[in-house]
Amino acid sequence: MGTGMTDDAEPRLRIGEVAEQAGVSTRTLRYYQELGLLNPARSSPGGGRRYSARDVARLDRILELRDVMGFDLDRIKAILHGEDRLAELRQEVLAGVSRERRKDVIVEAVTINNGMRTQVGERLEVLHSFLTELETKAAYYHQTARDLNIKFPGGALPARAAAAAGLTT
Amino acid sequence: MGTGMTDDAEPRLRIGEVAEQAGVSTRTLRYYQELGLLNPARSSPGGGRRYSARDVARLDRILELRDVMGFDLDRIKAILHGEDRLAELRQEVLAGVSRERRKDVIVEAVTINNGMRTQVGERLEVLHSFLTELETKAAYYHQTARDLNIKFPGGALPARAAAAAGLTT
DNA sequence: TTGCTCCTCACGTCACGTGAGGTGGC
DNA sequence: TTGCTCCTCACGTCACGTGAGGTGGC
Numbered sequence: 001m002g003t004g005m006t007d008d009a010e011p012r013l014r015i016g017e018v019a020e021q022a023g024v025s026t027r028t029l030r031y032y033q034e035l036g037l038l039n040p041a042r043s044s045p046g047g048g049r050r051y052s053a054r055d056v057a058r059l060d061r062i063l064e065l066r067d068v069m070g071f072d073l074d075r076i077k078a079i080l081h082g083e084d085r086l087a088e089l090r091q092e093v094l095a096g097v098s099r100e101r102r103k104d105v106i107v108e109a110v111t112i113n114n115g116m117r118t119q120v121g122e123r124l125e126v127l128h129s130f131l132t133e134l135e136t137k138a139a140y141y142h143q144t145a146r147d148l149n150i151k152f153p154g155g156a157l158p159a160r161a162a163a164a165a166g167l168t169t
Numbered sequence: 170m171g172t173g174m175t176d177d178a179e180p181r182l183r184i185g186e187v188a189e190q191a192g193v194s195t196r197t198l199r200y201y202q203e204l205g206l207l208n209p210a211r212s213s214p215g216g217g218r219r220y221s222a223r224d225v226a227r228l229d230r231i232l233e234l235r236d237v238m239g240f241d242l243d244r245i246k247a248i249l250h251g252e253d254r255l256a257e258l259r260q261e262v263l264a265g266v267s268r269e270r271r272k273d274v275i276v277e278a279v280t281i282n283n284g285m286r287t288q289v290g291e292r293l294e295v296l297h298s299f300l301t302e303l304e305t306k307a308a309y310y311h312q313t314a315r316d317l318n319i320k321f322p323g324g325a326l327p328a329r330a331a332a333a334a335g336l337t338t
Numbered sequence: 339t340t341g342c343t344c345c346t347c348a349c350g351t352c353a354c355g356t357g358a359g360g361t362g363g364c
Numbered sequence: 365t366t367g368c369t370c371c372t373c374a375c376g377t378c379a380c381g382t383g384a385g386g387t388g389g390c
Contacts, residue, residue, distance in 0.1 A: 046362045048370055068299050103319045110310050120300045130237050131289045141279050150272045215388045217344055
């Protein structure tokens with residue numbers, strides 16, 4: 001308040017720019033709006049959506065929860081709702097809010113956080129043992145290739161191999 | 170051949186047993202058959218599907234690629250096709266197969282393996298930084314709770330928290 | 339005969355993809 | 365005026381979920 005800082009940067013980003021930066025389609029952004037997951041800060045007079053930096057951060061968070069945690073959009077909505085409440089709380093604390101309400105919000109945040117941490121831990125374990133499995137197989141393949149006197153077209157080629165496996169659309 | 174070992178165990182498992190053990194629906198198994206991903210070894214006279222231990226292992230592999238790697242079913246089909254060819258090769262090597270064919274199959278297997286290893290590595294990195302983020306937040310929440318003199322209903326409670334976050338359906 | 343599990347359609351759902359046909363600002 | 369990006373329907377797709385209605389072996 002009166003610090004000379006404008007809290008909200010003007011929303012200037014168009015849907016196409018946001019989509020490309022995040023690596024999703026514009027259809028995805030319209031769909032998230034339809035679900036109430038991500039509402040662009042405001043629209044241009046002509047009807048075009050305009051996204052703020054805060055919106056972009058929220059989108060990044062959504063995609064992180066979707067891709068890293070594998071949550072469906074309903075669960076993501078619930079988690080973001082919790083985080084929104086926590087952000088509100090931070091504002092309200094300055095004005096003074098009831099101890100009960102503070103407790104509820106913090107307990108909910110800690111509960112979600114604990115749940116996600118255990119899930120990430122489990123996923124890390126699974127991925128780690130999967131990697132070990134892959135490395136064992138790799139050693140076996142290379143030994144077999146040696147036995148058959150086969151050479152590969154370029155060393156370990158991890159980048160080209162990733163492309164060949166099809167991650168790069 | 171003639172070692173006294175029966176290579177294929179008799180397929181005795183019904184679709185419901187396989188589904189429950191793997192944690193998927195029977196619909197999923199029928200769908201995978203429709204796609205040619207997993208064909209039960211044989212059917213009972215009445216029309217019921219019967220799965221062998223080999224089929225179950227293949228299903229586990231499919232689900233691993235689906236859940237751990239996040240691949241779609243088309244890509245999984247291609248990877249399993251490659252692994253099938255590699256298994257064939259192991260048989261054919263005894264009978265003698267052309268060096269060209271061996272090379273093709275091994276190179277393909279190594280290519281897929283390299284691609285998956287780099288992808289798993291990337292996923293591990295992302296998950297690890299996500300975990301760090303979560304732990305930072307957890308520390309902050311607990312500090313805030315301490316400041317507000319709030320106590321939680323049972324220590325760290327990681328199991329109950331995971332349930333509350335909704336992983337346990 | 340009674341349960342139990344199985345079967346095949348076939349429509350529904352979630353998270354978008356993909357045009358069709360049209361409008362708005364540089 | 366010409367591109368460019370944007371808009372709203374609206375049907376299509378992938379990976380199943382979910383009954384409807386019926387059959388088969390202990």
